[in-house]
Amino acid sequence: MSRYQAELATKTVPGDDNAPGDGQARPSPERRSPHGRQPSQTAAALPEALLHVEDAHYAYGSRQVLRGASLDAYPGEILVLLGRNGAGKSTLVKAITGRIALSDGHLTVSGQDPRQTPWARREIGLVPQQLAIYDKLTPRENLTVFGRLMGVAPDKLNNAADALLERIGLSARAHEPVRALSGGMKRRVNIGAALMHEPKLLILDEPTVGIDTRAREDISDMLRQLRDEGLAILLTTHDMEEAEALADRVAIMVDGQVMASGAPAALVREYFGARMEISVTAARPLDAAMEAEECAALRAAGFTVDPRSNAVRGLVELSGDDLPRVFRTLLADKPEAQEIRVRRPGLDTLLNYFADQGSQP
Ligand SMILES: Nc1ncnc2c1ncn2[C@@H]1O[C@H](COP(=O)(O)OP(=O)(O)OP(=O)(O)O)[C@@H](O)[C@H]1O
Numbered sequence: 001m002s003r004y005q006a007e008l009a010t011k012t013v014p015g016d017d018n019a020p021g022d023g024q025a026r027p028s029p030e031r032r033s034p035h036g037r038q039p040s041q042t043a044a045a046l047p048e049a050l051l052h053v054e055d056a057h058y059a060y061g062s063r064q065v066l067r068g069a070s071l072d073a074y075p076g077e078i079l080v081l082l083g084r085n086g087a088g089k090s091t092l093v094k095a096i097t098g099r100i101a102l103s104d105g106h107l108t109v110s111g112q113d114p115r116q117t118p119w120a121r122r123e124i125g126l127v128p129q130q131l132a133i134y135d136k137l138t139p140r141e142n143l144t145v146f147g148r149l150m151g152v153a154p155d156k157l158n159n160a161a162d163a164l165l166e167r168i169g170l171s172a173r174a175h176e177p178v179r180a181l182s183g184g185m186k187r188r189v190n191i192g193a194a195l196m197h198e199p200k201l202l203i204l205d206e207p208t209v210g211i212d213t214r215a216r217e218d219i220s221d222m223l224r225q226l227r228d229e230g231l232a233i234l235l236t237t238h239d240m241e242e243a244e245a246l247a248d249r250v251a252i253m254v255d256g257q258v259m260a261s262g263a264p265a266a267l268v269r270e271y272f273g274a275r276m277e278i279s280v281t282a283a284r285p286l287d288a289a290m291e292a293e294e295c296a297a298l299r300a301a302g303f304t305v306d307p308r309s310n311a312v313r314g315l316v317e318l319s320g321d322d323l324p325r326v327f328r329t330l331l332a333d334k335p336e337a338q339e340i341r342v343r344r345p346g347l348d349t350l351l352n353y354f355a356d357q358g359s360q361p
Pocket residue numbers: 060063065083084085086087088089090091092
C-alpha cells in the first residue's frame with residue numbers, strides 16, 4: 001500500500017448525508033469540495049491533487065456532454081472512472097489530455113492548465129483504447145520513438161527504454177517486431193510508450209479490453225506497482241470486477257457529471273448499508289402466478305415486480321419473512337425458478353443506482 005492510500009481510503013467517501021433512501025442521487029463530494037476534502041479534515045493531512053477538474057462543461061455542437069464534472073486524482077492512487085456508454089468518460093479524458101477545450105470549468109494538472117502549459121501536458125501519459133504503437137517496429141524501437149516524441153533527451157533514450165522493457169516484462173522480446181507479440185504484450189508496450197517521459201499521471205482508456213485473464217492480471221500487477229511508486233493512475237473500464245480489484249477509488253459518471261467517488265467497498269457500504277440485492281426470475285409468466293395481495297406486499301417492502309422479465313428484484317435489508325414471501329409469490333404453484341440470486345451489492349449496483357437516477361425525468 002502506498003503512503004497515500006490510507007488517507008485516500010477515508011478521504012472522499014460521502015458522509016451519512018449522502019446515504020440513499022430518499023430516491024435522490026447526489027453529486028460527488030468532489031463537487032461540493034474541490035479538493036475532495038471533508039470539512040472536518042485538515043489540509044495538512046492530505047496530499048495535493050495532481051489532477052483537479054472542477055465543474056467541467058463541454059458540448060459537441062448542441063449536444064452537451066460534460067455538465068459540471070468534477071474529479072481529483074492524487075499521486076499514489078488508482079482512480080477508476082466508471083460510467084455507462086455515453087456518460088462522457090472519453091470526453092473528460094480528452095479534456096484532461098488537452099485535446100479539447102472546456103467551454104466552462106477549471107482543469108489543472110500539477111496546478112497548470114494542460115492546454116496552456118506544455119510541461120503540464122508532459123505530466124500526463126496516455127494509453128488510448130486502440131493500440132497506438134508501430135507494428136513493424138520492435139518494442140525497444142517503439143519506446144525510443146515515443147520517448148523522442150515526448151522530448152526525452154537523446155542520451156537518455158536507450159537507458160530509459162531498457163529500464164521500461166524490464167518493467168513491462170518484455171526485455172526478452174525487445175528486438176522482435178511488435179506484430180509478433182500477443183495482444184497482452186502489445187498493450188504492455190503501449191503502456192511502456194506512455195511512460196517513457198516519466199509522467200506523473202497515467203491515463204488508460206479501457207486498457208484490458210479483448211485480452212485474456214492472465215494478460216489482464218499482468219497489467220493489473222504492473223499498474224499496482226506503478227501506483228505504489230507514486231504515480232497517479234486514472235483508468236476507465238466497463239469491467240466491474242476489474243474496477244473492484246484495482247481501484248483505490250472509483251468515480252461514477254452519469255450524464256456528464258461525477259455523481260460519487262470513494263473507495264469501492266466503503267462507497268457501496270455507504271450507499272447500501274446492510275441491504276442485499278435479490279433477484280428471483282420465474283420460469284413462467286408472472287401474471288398467472290401472482291396473487292395481487294402478495295404482489296402489493298412485495299412492492300411495499302421495496303421490491304420491484306417486473307412481469308416483462310418474470311422477475312422480482314429488490315435491494316432491501318432482509319427481514320425474516322422477505323425471502324419466503326418472494327418465493328411464495330413467484331413460485332406459488334409450480335416451484336420453477338429460472339434464477340435465484342442473493343448477493344451483496346457491488347459497483348455495478350452502484351452504477352445502476354446512479355444511472356437510473358440520472359435517467360429519470
Ligand atoms: N466527436 C463527437 N461528436 C459528436 N458527439 C460525440 C463525439 N464524441 C462523443 N460524442 C457523444 O458524446 C457522448 C459522450 O461520449 P463519450 O465517448 O465521452 O462517452 P463514454 O462515457 O466514453 O462512452 P463509452 O463508454 O461508450 O466509451 C456520447 O453521446 C457520444 O455519442
